[in-house]
């Protein structure tokens with residue numbers, strides 16, 4: 029641990045052992061001790077931060093694989109993995125950040141990080157809300173829900189909305205946004221406990237445990253007798269196929285993610301794409317970081333809603349870096365209930 | 376044949392014998408003789424027309440099947456089938472149409488038709504171009520190319536465009552529009568003769584016979600080393616899957632049709648949809664008749680181009696109603712070279 033005076037600290041790191049294929053396992057990572065200089069060299073534009081919360085995000089699986097032509101580079105085996113996090117600036121050679129600033133953005137899975145790439149680093153200006161929220165509702169997953177739902181789907185009052193992986197970091201927000209917008213919203217999730225949260229905590233009109241539904245097409249037909257106007261797709265695969273058979277005219281599909289496919293050697297086939305023509309539907313993929321210029325607008329909308337408890341946010345906080353690998357791989361079996369975060373250091 | 380004086384005429388019709396499944400065959404239809412009154416009852420808003428050209432269009436297969444929840448009703452077995460056509464008004468009880476007007480729109484597959492539904496009926500005002508063009512470049516297929524390419528894909532100069540079923544009624548226009556827009560354009564078609572037309576008549580930069588390519592993904596990678604910005608999809612299935620692996624960032628896919636799937640009991644699976652997320656791509660389905668309000672704007676653009684021979688149009692004209700069933704089913708094996716039309720009567 030660093031104290032005010034010393035400028036080198038011991039630093040635990042989560043290291044990727046080797047590239048993975050299929051579902052990542054805890055054993056694909058390990059922890060090692062290192063040290064770090066707590067000084068940013070003058071003129072480097074770098075900052076040194078103490079990491080407070082690390083965010084476990086599904087996209088990290090791609091960086092653990094060696095994929096060709098992916099939008100982001102793979103992790104380097106032997107090096108600490110990176111991801112979104114909430115941190116406190118200890119030293120800064122960057123004009124926009126100063127000591128003691130709180131920030132969220134890309135950082136390392138370690139106690140302290142030297143950050144040289146500050147493009148996607150945001151200063152935290154509102155601290156009357158839990159700091160961990162900046163890894164979730166007030167960070168990347170929050171923006172993902174906001175952009176996918178509002179910007180890409182242009183929801184109208186009374187429309188029929190379906191969200192998959194609905195109890196997760198992104199999904200729980202999409203459901204609540206849909207209710208705020210006057211929509212009817214149904215969510216799917218992988219356990220009865222999650223279904224209960226969807227209905228009783230997040231205010232979804234209906235919810236179902238997809239692991240107990242033998243025929244998604246029939247389930248959706250039952251829950252959406254009029255069809256689906258907006259599908260917020262977090263899972264892809266069979267659920268998407270069933271949605272395609274239940275679209276309303278001019279339906280919009282925000283293709284946020286396809287987590288059911290990420291760990292498959294050969295992705296499943298989707299058979300019902302002719303519905304895209306017949307229903308004049310739109311499927312729109314997006315990557316949230318291309319929309320970060322809208323972050324201030326999002327904050328303006330969401331902060332009052334959090335304060336007035338019109339939007340709630342459930343987090344699943346793992347304690348300590350030693351529990352980070354398990355928390356990360358848990359995303360791919362649905363172990364997380366709500367937004368998966370790892371608490372690393374205290375403020 | 377009717378002459379000026381008589382008001383009942385013999386009328387050959389193409390009848391659907393029974394609903395089909397799989398590829399339609401000539402023998403699923405037959406010709407019968409009937410008669411028709413060449414008078415529209417006063418106050419009925421109906422018109423009586425002499426059909427000049429009938430258009431063979433892929434969507435007609437859906438009306439020959441008994442499909443649930445389709446956008447248009449199936450044909451009635453025992454009755455004449457319907458489709459787009461070019462016709463001359465013989466009698467009218469509709470204020471907007473009068474005797475001797477030339478029109479295009481939905482009509483019957485018969486020599487003369489009583490048309491009661493005139494919503495999608497357009498008066499032909501320019502006759503310095505071939506009348507049959509109103510079944511193709513100046514009619515529904517022309518509008519389909521225009522809307523899908525310009526309205527849905529917002530093409531930019533220098534972009535990379537791919538068109539499947541590129542030698543057909545719609546595809547040949549998309550390729551020419553892409554060239555007018557300053558794009559690089561490649562087309563696929565099902566014979567070397569068609570490939571030759573694409574390159575030497577329609578001005579595509581490259582073209583290939585998909586029946587001779589064992590690996591579409593590799594073919595597209597070769598022809599689009601930088602990837603595809605715009606895919607005008609007429610076929611769906613395997614070709615779409617290969618395109619998904621070759622998209623550029625922010626690619627647009629106009630989902631016009633999926634003819635390779637129409638006659639399959641079980642549609643093929645499309646495996647590479649995660650590219651929609653990774654490439655931030657958009658797939659937009661549409662039905663052209665929802666855009667007919669833009670027809671005057673399209674005419675204004677396309678008529679000068681036809682007159683100046685900046686856009687050419689290849690038609691495949693079958694002669695006589697007796698050849699209509701073969702012409703129609705030929706679409707599904709690629710027998711047509713260019714827009715498939717049936718000439719029924721002389722002006």
Ligand SMILES: NC(=O)c1ccc[n+]([C@@H]2O[C@H](COP(=O)([O-])OP(=O)(O)OC[C@H]3O[C@@H](n4cnc5c(N)ncnc54)[C@H](OP(=O)(O)O)[C@@H]3O)[C@@H](O)[C@H]2O)c1
Pocket residue numbers: 085086087168169172193194195196197198199216217218219222262263283284285286287288289314315316317359360361362363364365366367368652
């Ligand atoms: N486009 C972007 O910019 C962007 C940004 C952020 C996230 N995303 C995507 O958004 C989606 C949700 O992310 P998140 O952060 O909110 O994660 P999350 O939902 O908090 O966690 C992942 C959840 O996915 C579900 N899941 C795992 N394997 C599954 C499978 N085979 N089939 C169905 N569900 C499965 C699990 O819930 P159950 O118990 O319900 O199975 C798990 O809890 C992911 O696809 C992610 O890649 C995209």
Ligand SMILES: NC(=O)c1ccc[n+]([C@@H]2O[C@H](COP(=O)([O-])OP(=O)(O)OC[C@H]3O[C@@H](n4cnc5c(N)ncnc54)[C@H](OP(=O)(O)O)[C@@H]3O)[C@@H](O)[C@H]2O)c1
Pocket residue numbers: 305431432433434515516519540541542543544545546563564565566569609610630631632633634635636661662663664706707708709710711712713714715
């Ligand atoms: N969305 C709309 O409003 C709208 C309106 C009109 C048309 N469309 C669609 O646009 C597409 C083209 O229509 P079109 O009128 O221009 O027809 P077309 O291309 O003139 O004729 C159909 C062509 O499709 C190709 N084809 C047939 N079976 C195929 C298969 N299994 N795999 C690949 N190609 C196959 C054949 O050409 P090859 O020799 O190249 O195989 C055939 O010549 C169709 O999918 C149609 O449904 C949509």
